Amino acid sequence: MANYAYLDNAATAPVDVRVIEAMMPYFREKFGNPVSFHECGLRASDAIEVAREQVARLIGGQPGEIIFTSCGTESNNLAIKGLARRGIAKGKHIVVSSIEHFSILHPVRTLEKQGFKVTYVPVDEHGIIDPEQVARSLRPDTVLVSIMHANNEVGTIQPIEDIARVVKKSGAIFHTDAIATAGIIPVDVQKLGVDALSLVSNQFYGPQGVAALWLRRNIGIDPLLEGGIQEGDIRSGTHNVPGIVGIGKAAELAWNEMPKRAKKLTSLRDMLIEGVLKNIEHTILTGHPEKRLPHHASFCVRFIEGEAMLAYLSSQGISAASGSACAAKYLKSSHVLAAMGIPAELAQGSLICTLGIENTKADVDLMIKELPPVVKRLREISPLYDEFIRRNKK
Amino acid sequence: MANYAYLDNAATAPVDVRVIEAMMPYFREKFGNPVSFHECGLRASDAIEVAREQVARLIGGQPGEIIFTSCGTESNNLAIKGLARRGIAKGKHIVVSSIEHFSILHPVRTLEKQGFKVTYVPVDEHGIIDPEQVARSLRPDTVLVSIMHANNEVGTIQPIEDIARVVKKSGAIFHTDAIATAGIIPVDVQKLGVDALSLVSNQFYGPQGVAALWLRRNIGIDPLLEGGIQEGDIRSGTHNVPGIVGIGKAAELAWNEMPKRAKKLTSLRDMLIEGVLKNIEHTILTGHPEKRLPHHASFCVRFIEGEAMLAYLSSQGISAASGSACAAKYLKSSHVLAAMGIPAELAQGSLICTLGIENTKADVDLMIKELPPVVKRLREISPLYDEFIRRNKK
Numbered sequence: 062m063a064n065y066a067y068l069d070n071a072a073t074a075p076v077d078v079r080v081i082e083a084m085m086p087y088f089r090e091k092f093g094n095p096v097s098f099h100e101c102g103l104r105a106s107d108a109i110e111v112a113r114e115q116v117a118r119l120i121g122g123q124p125g126e127i128i129f130t131s132c133g134t135e136s137n138n139l140a141i142k143g144l145a146r147r148g149i150a151k152g153k154h155i156v157v158s159s160i161e162h163f164s165i166l167h168p169v170r171t172l173e174k175q176g177f178k179v180t181y182v183p184v185d186e187h188g189i190i191d192p193e194q195v196a197r198s199l200r201p202d203t204v205l206v207s208i209m210h211a212n213n214e215v216g217t218i219q220p221i222e223d224i225a226r227v228v229k230k231s232g233a234i235f236h237t238d239a240i241a242t243a244g245i246i247p248v249d250v251q252k253l254g255v256d257a258l259s260l261v262s263n264q265f266y267g268p269q270g271v272a273a274l275w276l277r278r279n280i281g282i283d284p285l286l287e288g289g290i291q292e293g294d295i296r297s298g299t300h301n302v303p304g305i306v307g308i309g310k311a312a313e314l315a316w317n318e319m320p321k322r323a324k325k326l327t328s329l330r331d332m333l334i335e336g337v338l339k340n341i342e343h344t345i346l347t348g349h350p351e352k353r354l355p356h357h358a359s360f361c362v363r364f365i366e367g368e369a370m371l372a373y374l375s376s377q378g379i380s381a382a383s384g385s386a387c388a389a390k391y392l393k394s395s396h397v398l399a400a401m402g403i404p405a406e407l408a409q410g411s412l413i414c415t416l417g418i419e420n421t422k423a424d425v426d427l428m429i430k431e432l433p434p435v436v437k438r439l440r441e442i443s444p445l446y447d448e449f450i451r452r453n454k455k
Numbered sequence: 456m457a458n459y460a461y462l463d464n465a466a467t468a469p470v471d472v473r474v475i476e477a478m479m480p481y482f483r484e485k486f487g488n489p490v491s492f493h494e495c496g497l498r499a500s501d502a503i504e505v506a507r508e509q510v511a512r513l514i515g516g517q518p519g520e521i522i523f524t525s526c527g528t529e530s531n532n533l534a535i536k537g538l539a540r541r542g543i544a545k546g547k548h549i550v551v552s553s554i555e556h557f558s559i560l561h562p563v564r565t566l567e568k569q570g571f572k573v574t575y576v577p578v579d580e581h582g583i584i585d586p587e588q589v590a591r592s593l594r595p596d597t598v599l600v601s602i603m604h605a606n607n608e609v610g611t612i613q614p615i616e617d618i619a620r621v622v623k624k625s626g627a628i629f630h631t632d633a634i635a636t637a638g639i640i641p642v643d644v645q646k647l648g649v650d651a652l653s654l655v656s657n658q659f660y661g662p663q664g665v666a667a668l669w670l671r672r673n674i675g676i677d678p679l680l681e682g683g684i685q686e687g688d689i690r691s692g693t694h695n696v697p698g699i700v701g702i703g704k705a706a707e708l709a710w711n712e713m714p715k716r717a718k719k720l721t722s723l724r725d726m727l728i729e730g731v732l733k734n735i736e737h738t739i740l741t742g743h744p745e746k747r748l749p750h751h752a753s754f755c756v757r758f759i760e761g762e763a764m765l766a767y768l769s770s771q772g773i774s775a776a777s778g779s780a781c782a783a784k785y786l787k788s789s790h791v792l793a794a795m796g797i798p799a800e801l802a803q804g805s806l807i808c809t810l811g812i813e814n815t816k817a818d819v820d821l822m823i824k825e826l827p828p829v830v831k832r833l834r835e836i837s838p839l840y841d842e843f844i845r846r847n848k849k
Binding site: 067069072073074075076078081085088089092093094096097098099100101102105131132133134135137138162163164165166167168171261263268269270271285286287288289297298299300301302303304368371372374375379380381382383 | 461463466467468469470472475479482483486487488490491492493494495496499524525526527528529531532556557558559560561562565655657662663664665679680681682683691692693694695696697698762765766768769773774775776777
């Protein structure tokens with residue numbers, strides 16, 4: 062059995078050695094600024110165009126439709142602010158789900174302050190968005206709809222195709238945050254029927270600091286970063302050439318190896334889910350039992366405070382998450398679990414395990430071995446658990 | 456003599472091997488997301504805090520005042536939009552110089568469309584900004600002044616201390632774009648007297664894809680990228696940990712080696728300037744003869760079209776620039792040279808050489824050897840030169 066297990070791959074994952082190898086020359090031997098007018102510049106420019114093809118292929122888009130950015134937050138901010146502001150002639154109404162990532166919800170809130178109206182579509186107990194609900198939320202002045210492809214906290218995969226059909230009829234632009242899915246499960250922008258899609262390198266074993274927004278040809282967008290002439294004037298700033306080479310290579314590998322990876326991840330995930338539910342009482346699986354990401358196992362462990370659980374697990378060599386990966390350090394009650402109707406008391410015990418291609422059965426075994434004593438220890442000092450036991454004895 | 460010379464270090468430079476070594480572990484062995492609540496997260500968090508100290512030290516700021524971003528354009532956009540919008544209670548007037556980089560001028564133009572008023576301060580024939588001119592442009596409703604520390608096209612270093620004194624009296628926030636200077640010449644935010652300062656990793660042999668905005672404590676700013684909780688909520692988005700480690704290491708090296716580097720660069724620069732002016736007639740040095748960056752040699756070669764010159768030089772193994780590095784591929788007449796009163800016909804022949812610590816005398820020699828025949832060949836097909844010769848014969 063392993064004595065260390067990293068089960069937080071959605072927060073960030075170790076970069077694939079083949080990706081690092083591909084990136085390395087671009088720091089020195091093949092360095093260059095793609096906008097320079099000489100050999101070094103052309104070499105760098107060629108490298109990012111190869112990456113553009115690799116990323117486009119991963120999601121069924123055209124290379125010319127890929128805009129490289131620095132992170133998922135930037136892709137999502139660019140999509141929300143850039144598409145909403147550009148579409149202002151049609152109207153100032155936006156539709157999002159209530160379980161979007163904060164990199165969608167925060168810019169939406171900013172737009173709200175600037176006079177946009179926003180409809181937040183609810184989800185069911187599994188975190189699923191009903192296309193009918195989206196249909197009912199659409200108005201003649203709806204300019205933008207943004208619904209995530211899969212949720213990062215509970216792993217639920219949305220019926221994006223059905224939602225897209227509904228949105229298309231309205232004439233609104235449809236963006237999907239595919240950060241949790243691109244490179245993990247098949248994502249095809251044509252099949253999904255979306256107009257814009259965000260994806261992030263370090264979700265599929267590429268480097269941090271690079272991401273992309275796919276934007277369907279001929280759709281206008283206001284830039285967020287202005288100044289140079291990069292990325293068709295939609296995203297200015299000197300290119301991160303090694304990073305872009307890295308996301309390209311990672312996309313190529315994800316495309317080639319996806320079925321093999323998904324098979325392995327699904328098997329580990331199911332083992333983990335079964336082991337946790339069997340060994341820890343008063344625990345539920347969050348998210349949809351079937352329509353979920355292959356690497357995603359999320360739970361609520363009752364009578365437990367998530368932060369304490371993470372700290373204890375970490376001391377046993379296990380890295381996991383609770384609530385949003387981006388807020389793990391600053392635990393607030395999860396807006397996702399609340400939207401799914403999970404009571405705050407139960408949501409407190411959120412535990413999120415995201416597997417990666419480097420995980421093994423030994424990692425899952427370690428978690429299943431170490432979690433029960435951690436939970437036991439924490440429940441022993443929980444007044445809520447104490448009360449529960451006393452009541453049940455009566 | 457070398458058969459290849461890279462003289463475009465301001466566009467981007469090869470990353471220092473010691474910086475690459477420092478970064479490498481953070482792709483795999485020491486990977487992590489700094490906001491994660493476990494050992495890997497804490498390890499990543501510690502790494503970026505070390506980098507924050509290294510970058511702060513380079514410019515005489517406090518670590519807590521460093522905001523990591525993805526590129527100089529982002530730092531400049533964040534400063535301009537974030538400070539102007541936050542300061543709206545004081546007024547809606549902005550002062551910039553007429554030779555700022557487009558990552559300053561474009562967001563300023565966007566703010567102008569949103570109702571801000573802008574004063575563009577002129578420069579003299581050497582590209583110097585007169586603090587008196589800045590003083591005259593200040594109004595009671597001036598909320599932000601942004602003047603670059605040194606210009607990237609002509610290498611002129613501005614009297615920022617004197618300008619800061621003038622701005623301070625007015626109560627406006629003073630930002631300086633120090634992208635061309637930080638890591639190259641001494642930059643001390645206290646001595647300069649500025650409130651905010653942009654700097655970029657790949658200007659001092661760090662990696663692309665990472666930069667910083669230093670912002671004096673207690674100065675409010677509106678975020679550009681919203682969503683997570685990173686960088687004190689001023690810059691959300693998963694950290695580029697290897698990149699941040701890289702800018703930190705590069706800052707440390709720049710700090711330690713600056714005098715030695717400057718001495719070498721100045722010597723090569725002066726050789727290059729002398730050689731070009733001596734060997735190419737009808738050529739002027741642009742920018743200030745003394746108050747210029749130690750690695751910067753810029754010229755206007757009359758009767759020459761810059762783009763063609765770059766192409767010929769590239770075919771002889773020499774990488775150089777013309778006009779702004781960021782626009783080299785899409786040559787427009789330079790707004791900087793125009794602001795300095797250089798006629799468009801002369802500005803067309805802009806040639807910018809920026810030296811780096813890996814350059815040698817052999818690189819300079821190659822340039823001095825190859826440039827005259829390139830210029831000769833181009834002048835032979837220049838109708839303007841032809842006319843000039845005919846006139847002078849009369």
